[in-house]
Amino acid sequence: MLALLAMIVPLLTSSVVVQIDKPDPVLVEIGGTVDLNCTATGCPEQPSFTWRPVDDKPFKPIKEENGFVSFKSQALTNIEMVCSVMCNQTRPLTRKRKIVVYSFPSDPEISGEDNLTVGVKQTVTCTARNLYPDEVSVEWVHGNMSVEGRNFIHKEQAGTSTVSSKYIFTPTALDNGGNITCKVIQIIPAGHGKSSNITRTRSAPLTVNLNYLRNIIISGEQNLTIGKTLSLTCNSDGNPLPVPVWTKAGKVLDSTNISTIVITNITWSHAGQYDCEANNTAGSVKSSVTVIIQGPPGGTQVSVSPSAEMLSGQNVTISCTALSFPPATFTLFRQGHRQPLQSGDGTFHLLHLTHEDTGLYLINITNHLGYVMETFQLSVASSPVLPAAVLPTVGLASLLTALVLLLRFLRSRKHSNDIGNGMVDIVENAL
Structure with missing residues (x-):
C-alpha cells in the first residue's frame, strides 16, 4: 500500500503547475512597490503559498495572502523572491523571480x-x-x-x-x-x-x-505701360527682422508698408532703377531692379540749328527728341513733297539749301504703341550780290582825292627846292 502511495504522489505533484504573473526579471524603481501573484493549477486541494527571499534576508511584506505578495523594494538592492506551493506533496513546488532595482526618476x-x-x-x-x-x-x-x-x-x-x-x-x-x-x-x-x-x-x-542677413528677393511686374500701377515688394530673410528701404536715384521712396511700394498711374518719370536695401544688426544687403515703361511717343521737342531762317547755300541740322519705349522712328516730310527722310535718332542734316527749300516741314515720331506729329517752318533767302562796276568806281574816286591833297602839299613847297617843283609837274600831268 505504501508503495502504491509513493507512486501516486509524484503523479499528483507532476500535474500541478505553478506560475507567477510577472516576467523575469521584475524591474522596480528604488523605493517602489512590487506586486507579485503566484498561482497553482492542477492541485486537487486548496494549495498553500509562501513567499521569501532566496537568501532568507529579513522580509516584511505589505500584504501577503493566497499567493499574492506586495512589498517595498530595498535601496540599491537586487533580490530574488521564491514562491513555494504545497499541494499534498512532501516537498513544495517553487517558482522564482529576480527583483532588479533601478533608478531613473526623471527625463534628462x-x-x-x-x-x-x-x-x-x-x-x-x-x-x-x-x-x-x-x-x-x-x-x-x-x-x-x-x-x-x-x-x-x-x-x-x-x-x-x-x-x-x-x-x-x-x-x-x-x-x-x-x-x-x-x-x-x-x-x-x-x-x-x-x-x-x-x-x-x-x-x-x-x-x-543668428544676427544674419540673407539676399534680397524683389518681386513685382517690372515692364509696364504708361498709366498702369507699379507694385514692387522687397523680401529679405534675417534676424533681427531686416528693415527694407526703397530708393530711386538716391531719393528715399515712401512705401505702402514696410516692404512694398505702390505707384498708380505711372508716367515716363517712373522708369529707371529702383534699389532696395535691407538692414539689421548683421549689416546690410542691397538689390536693384530696372523698371521699363512702355508707351506711345510723348514729350517731343524739335530744334533747328543754326536757325530756321538762313541764306541760300547754308546747311541746317534738325534735331527731334521724344520720350518713347520701344524706341521711336523719326520721319521728316516737307509739305508738298513726296520723298521723306528717316532717322533712327531724330537727327536730320539738310545741306546747301536754296530758296526752293523754304516751306513747312513735318516730323512723324512713331512706335508700335502710337505716334505724334511735330511741325516747323524753314525760310531760305537768296544771297545779296553787288553790281560789278561798283568796286572800280569807288576805288577811282578815292585815288583822285588822294592826288588832289598831294598836289596842294607840293605846291606849298614849290619854291623851297627843285624836288618839290618836279613832283608838282608829275601830279598835274596825272590829273
Whole structure:
C-alpha cells in the first residue's frame, strides 16, 4: 500500500503547475512597490503559498495572502523572491523571480541650447540625474541627423550617479527654430546574459541669436505701360527682422508698408532703377531692379540749328527728341513733297539749301504703341550780290582825292627846292 502511495504522489505533484504573473526579471524603481501573484493549477486541494527571499534576508511584506505578495523594494538592492506551493506533496513546488532595482526618476535635462550665435562654437549638455545602475548610452539628434557626444559619469554619495553628455557644434542660420534631442538609454543587467533597457528622451528647440542677413528677393511686374500701377515688394530673410528701404536715384521712396511700394498711374518719370536695401544688426544687403515703361511717343521737342531762317547755300541740322519705349522712328516730310527722310535718332542734316527749300516741314515720331506729329517752318533767302562796276568806281574816286591833297602839299613847297617843283609837274600831268 505504501508503495502504491509513493507512486501516486509524484503523479499528483507532476500535474500541478505553478506560475507567477510577472516576467523575469521584475524591474522596480528604488523605493517602489512590487506586486507579485503566484498561482497553482492542477492541485486537487486548496494549495498553500509562501513567499521569501532566496537568501532568507529579513522580509516584511505589505500584504501577503493566497499567493499574492506586495512589498517595498530595498535601496540599491537586487533580490530574488521564491514562491513555494504545497499541494499534498512532501516537498513544495517553487517558482522564482529576480527583483532588479533601478533608478531613473526623471527625463534628462538639456542646457545651452538657447542664445546661440551663428558661427560661434557652442556646447550643449544633456544631464540625467540619480541613475542606478550607471550603465547608459546617450544618443544626440541634431535636426534630423544623429551626432556624437562625449559622456561623463559622476558618482553621488547616495550610490546613484549623474550622467552628462556634451555635444559641441557651430550653429548656422538654418538651426534657428530647429530641435536638438537627447536620448538616454539605461542598461539594466539582469544576469545570465540578460538585460533590460529603460529609455528617457528630452527634446529642446534651438534658439539661435543668428544676427544674419540673407539676399534680397524683389518681386513685382517690372515692364509696364504708361498709366498702369507699379507694385514692387522687397523680401529679405534675417534676424533681427531686416528693415527694407526703397530708393530711386538716391531719393528715399515712401512705401505702402514696410516692404512694398505702390505707384498708380505711372508716367515716363517712373522708369529707371529702383534699389532696395535691407538692414539689421548683421549689416546690410542691397538689390536693384530696372523698371521699363512702355508707351506711345510723348514729350517731343524739335530744334533747328543754326536757325530756321538762313541764306541760300547754308546747311541746317534738325534735331527731334521724344520720350518713347520701344524706341521711336523719326520721319521728316516737307509739305508738298513726296520723298521723306528717316532717322533712327531724330537727327536730320539738310545741306546747301536754296530758296526752293523754304516751306513747312513735318516730323512723324512713331512706335508700335502710337505716334505724334511735330511741325516747323524753314525760310531760305537768296544771297545779296553787288553790281560789278561798283568796286572800280569807288576805288577811282578815292585815288583822285588822294592826288588832289598831294598836289596842294607840293605846291606849298614849290619854291623851297627843285624836288618839290618836279613832283608838282608829275601830279598835274596825272590829273
